[in-house]
Amino acid sequence: MFDTPQPPPEPPPDQMQGGLAEADKRATFIRLVFDSDQRRYEAFRQAIVDAVPAGTRVVVRGSAVTGVRWKDGASFDADGPGTSDIDLTLVGADVLAAFTLTGSYLPGVHTRPMGEEDPDIAPALADLRAELTAMAGRPVNVQASRDWVIQLRGDLIGQPYLTLIDSEPPA
Template sequence: MRSNVIRLAFGGDERRFQEFLDELRRALPANAAAVLRGSAVTGVRWNDGAPFDADGPGTSDLDLTLVGADVLDWYTEDGFYIAEVHSKPLSDKDPDIAPPLVPLRRKLSDMVSRPVNIQGTRDWMMFVREYLMGQPYLTLIGKVEDA
């Protein structure tokens, strides 16, 4: 999965991937984890099976999920699907639901020349998504089960 992510989302450039991880490490609390989900991991869009960047370079977004109770504090009350458990993604659709994350989203999006959407969730939701919903993810920072 890691090599797929580097190839698709970072143009095969390991250095760019490491810089992305470094930026995440600086921004996250020590007890948080970060994972990447979606077509950057699987290579295809979930809704239509189209390949990553099917609409041209930089058209597929990155689905970044921050895992841990502390990161959920960054989301506004209306920024949740399930209150205090699973947020909506900070994205162009919902650009104001996590004000402390806006600068990070902007920086990460600039680094990869594509939108980076940032969701927050609890560790057990990642279990549900992976094992019950069949949504694989790549852990970028930390350990999901410790977040």
């Protein structure tokens, strides 16, 4: 039997990004999305590890991390339970290839989100999206980017994101 790959360790809890500590972002995400159930959170992470290429970094942005919508300041699930989505970004060159040309803002660099509006732009990731949506009980939007796009949006512009899975080079 093969061992199931395990998610790499999460970043240090005191690491700051987007004005928030990693531990605070993680606690908010687990509380809002998984009703504070650490096991459901770990199962969600594991499903991603099992489906994406080795070395893929995975981050979550948006109200699932901050607790409020950027656009209007409304709280997470302001429109009712399960109405807020999860904005999942897969970071790495290999995963960008899963998206069609029409699914990209800039091919090979940054994609549109695969979600309710564009469910067919990354056929190889459709099963993962469906599984994550079922696990979370809410829509999960999946997009892919290069690391420098995440750095630009997150570190230079200050958009908070939670690192679910830090990249590790393939063994």
